[in-house]
Amino acid sequence: MQTPHTSTTLVDHVVPTKLRLAAAWTAFMFLYAYVDILNFFTPGVVEDILAGKVFEFGLSQTFSITALTLVAIPILMIPLSTTLPARSNRIANLVVAGLYTPVTAFNVIGESWRYFYGLGVVLELILLALIVRYAWSWPRTPRRMGDHDAVSALAQQDS
Numbered sequence: 001m002q003t004p005h006t007s008t009t010l011v012d013h014v015v016p017t018k019l020r021l022a023a024a025w026t027a028f029m030f031l032y033a034y035v036d037i038l039n040f041f042t043p044g045v046v047e048d049i050l051a052g053k054v055f056e057f058g059l060s061q062t063f064s065i066t067a068l069t070l071v072a073i074p075i076l077m078i079p080l081s082t083t084l085p086a087r088s089n090r091i092a093n094l095v096v097a098g099l100y101t102p103v104t105a106f107n108v109i110g111e112s113w114r115y116f117y118g119l120g121v122v123l124e125l126i127l128l129a130l131i132v133r134y135a136w137s138w139p140r141t142p143r144r145m146g147d148h149d150a151v152s153a154l155a156q157q158d159s
Contacts, residue, residue: 035120
C-alpha cells in the first residue's frame with residue numbers, strides 16, 4: 001500500500017546577515033580549537049610543551065596572554081556579530097577577519113604535519129573569506145529622500 005505523495009516546496013527563509021556571521025565565527029572557532037587540540041597527537045608536541053616550549057616560543061605569562069587574546073577575539077565576535085548595530089558590526093567583521101587572515105596563514109609555518117595543518121588553515125581561511133563576503137555584501141536599505149534631496153529634486157523638475 002502506498003501513501004499518496006503530495007509535492008510541496010520546502011520553505012527556504014533568508015538567513016539574516018548577523019546570524020550568518022555568528023555561525024561562521026562559531027565554525028571558525030571549532031576549527032581553530034580542534035586543530036590545536038588534535039595537534040597534541042603530533043609526535044614531539046607534548047614533550048616540547050613539558051619542556052616549556054611551543055613552536056619557537058617559551059611558555060610564559062606573555063605567551064599565555066597572547067594566546068588567550070588570539071582566541072578571545074574570534075570568540076567575542078560570535079556574540080558581537082549578533083548584537084552590534086549593522087554599521088559597526090560590518091566594520092568589526094571586516095577588520096577582524098582581515099587581521100586574522102595572515103595570523104591564520106602564519107600558523108602553518110614550521111609545522112611538521114603540513115597536510116593536517118594545511119587542511120585546517122585552508123578551512124579556516126575559507127570561513128574568514130565567507131565572513132568578509134557576508135560583511136562586505138551586507139544588505140542595504142534604499143536611502144530615504146531627506147529634505148535636502150527633496151528640495152533638489154523639486155528644483156530639477158522646475159528647470
